[in-house]
Amino acid sequence: MSKEETPALLACSLVSVRSTELIHHPYQPPAGSDSLQPPVQKASTIFFPDMAAVRSRSWLDRSSYTYGLHGTSTSYVLQERLATLEGADQCLLLPSGLAAIASVNMALLGQGDHVLLPDNAYGPNKEMVEGQLARFGVTHDVYDPLDLDDLGRKITPATRLVWAEAAGSISMEFPDLAGIIALAHERGALVALDNTWGAGLAFSPFAIPGPGGQMLAVDVSVHALTKYPSGGGDVLMGSITSKSWHLYKKLNANHMHMGFGVGMNDVETVLRSLPGMELRYRAQDASARALAQFLAARPEVAQVLHPALPDAPGHANWQQLCGSRYQGQGAAAGIFSFLPPPQVTQQQIDAFCERLQRFRIGYSWGGSTSLVMAYDLKAGGRAPACLARLKGHRLVRLCIGLEDTASLQQDLTQALPTLLG
Ligand SMILES: *Cc1c(COP(=O)(O)O)cnc(C)c1O
Numbered sequence: 001m002s003k004e005e006t007p008a009l010l011a012c013s014l015v016s017v018r019s020t021e022l023i024h025h026p027y028q029p030p031a032g033s034d035s036l037q038p039p040v041q042k043a044s045t046i047f048f049p050d051m052a053a054v055r056s057r058s059w060l061d062r063s064s065y066t067y068g069l070h071g072t073s074t075s076y077v078l079q080e081r082l083a084t085l086e087g088a089d090q091c092l093l094l095p096s097g098l099a100a101i102a103s104v105n106m107a108l109l110g111q112g113d114h115v116l117l118p119d120n121a122y123g124p125n126k127e128m129v130e131g132q133l134a135r136f137g138v139t140h141d142v143y144d145p146l147d148l149d150d151l152g153r154k155i156t157p158a159t160r161l162v163w164a165e166a167a168g169s170i171s172m173e174f175p176d177l178a179g180i181i182a183l184a185h186e187r188g189a190l191v192a193l194d195n196t197w198g199a200g201l202a203f204s205p206f207a208i209p210g211p212g213g214q215m216l217a218v219d220v221s222v223h224a225l226t227k228y229p230s231g232g233g234d235v236l237m238g239s240i241t242s243k244s245w246h247l248y249k250k251l252n253a254n255h256m257h258m259g260f261g262v263g264m265n266d267v268e269t270v271l272r273s274l275p276g277m278e279l280r281y282r283a284q285d286a287s288a289r290a291l292a293q294f295l296a297a298r299p300e301v302a303q304v305l306h307p308a309l310p311d312a313p314g315h316a317n318w319q320q321l322c323g324s325r326y327q328g329q330g331a332a333a334g335i336f337s338f339l340p341p342p343q344v345t346q347q348q349i350d351a352f353c354e355r356l357q358r359f360r361i362g363y364s365w366g367g368s369t370s371l372v373m374a375y376d377l378k379a380g381g382r383a384p385a386c387l388a389r390l391k392g393h394r395l396v397r398l399c400i401g402l403e404d405t406a407s408l409q410q411d412l413t414q415a416l417p418t419l420l421g
Pocket of ligand 1: 095096097141194197224227236237238382
């Protein structure tokens with residue numbers, strides 16, 4: 001009697017024995033079949049060999065599995081690689097860079113706490129602090145990223161967390177990170193860095209040379225993996241890394257209770273892109289610096305905001321922290337902004353963006369395609385002291401992709417006259 005004939009009583013089943021055999025097949029992969037890429041282990045349910053295993057395993061422990069939400073072998077590999085990249089011990093993955101930022105706020109702040117953001121902080125972080133966190137009884141203030149005295153004045157006994165971004169991702173000010181860390185720690189506050197720009201390559205967030213020769217470290221580093229690690233403009237993901245087990249436990253508990261899982265196919269994409277990241281970073285850096293210098297000499301440009309250029313806000317801080325990388329060439333992400341002369345209107349800037357052909361209009365960066373975006377810092381609510389440093393407030397941001405630099409320069413050359421036209 002064939003298997004198909006036996007289970008008459010289960011005639012209502014929608015599947016045949018063949019479906020079962022598709023699941024319970026006899027093939028066993030050879031032991032030690034070690035490939036470059038880890039297998040994509042997709043799971044919500046993970047099987048336990050027995051009840052003793054159920055009781056002995058902890059979802060905090062990456063040496064075993066409990067439930068797919070807390071990761072599988074595939075995401076454990078990415079967590080390990082990112083912790084290594086940033087010089088941290090612990091890493092959490094989240095569904096976006098913004099989810100990583102929001103999680104740091106949720107995990108480390110509570111009623112009565114005060115948080116400080118730099119004026120050039122990633123916009124949605126500011127909005128969260130002003131909105132949700134205010135509802136939960138967290139107060140905030142905004143400090144000038146280039147003014148340590150301003151930061152010192154704004155730290156209060158209730159300040160629990162100071163955010164930093166190096167460089168700010170639109171106006172590109174590069175802060176004195178060692179100074180910020182030393183000041184915050186001295187006053188009992190934690191430091192969270194949005195390290196998307198540095199990507200773990202331009203500097204090491206957990207080994208920052210301090211003024212007296214001692215090594216300083218941020219407490220947590222957040223990274224939009226959406227940008228450089230993904231490299232393809234096709235994945236949204238974020239990470240939080242830390243060296244402190246105490247902080248990691250808090251961050252991990254919040255991660256678990258918010259239900260932040262990541263898709264293993266996305267993890268696979270990032271794992272595939274990560275080994276080439278430094279090559280891409282350096283190529284985009286070289287191309288971006290060449291184009292920044294080209295633009296600095298053009299009459300349609302009042303000021304170029306690229307931390308590696310000598311007159312950019314915070315250039316000395318960039319030089320100090322990132323200038324010695326790569327045999328003294330220094331390291332910078334392939335993203336920068338420029339300010340057209342103040343009389344240039346928003347319409348002229350929009351026409352410039354639309355005239356570009358190689359550069360596509362879009363958000364994000366770190367992908368293969370060059371992007372352009374226009375911002376108005378005044379409309380973005382930037383502080384007067386920060387605006388006063390700049391020759392204008394209407395800004396164009398360029399994200400350099402992997403195209404040939406000469407073709408990007410040609411594209412800029414044909415579009416620039418629209419700014420003054
Ligand atoms: C893009 C970006 C984020 C947010 O990342 P998403 O994955 O898009 O949510 C955070 N910080 C910086 C500096 C970014 O550029």
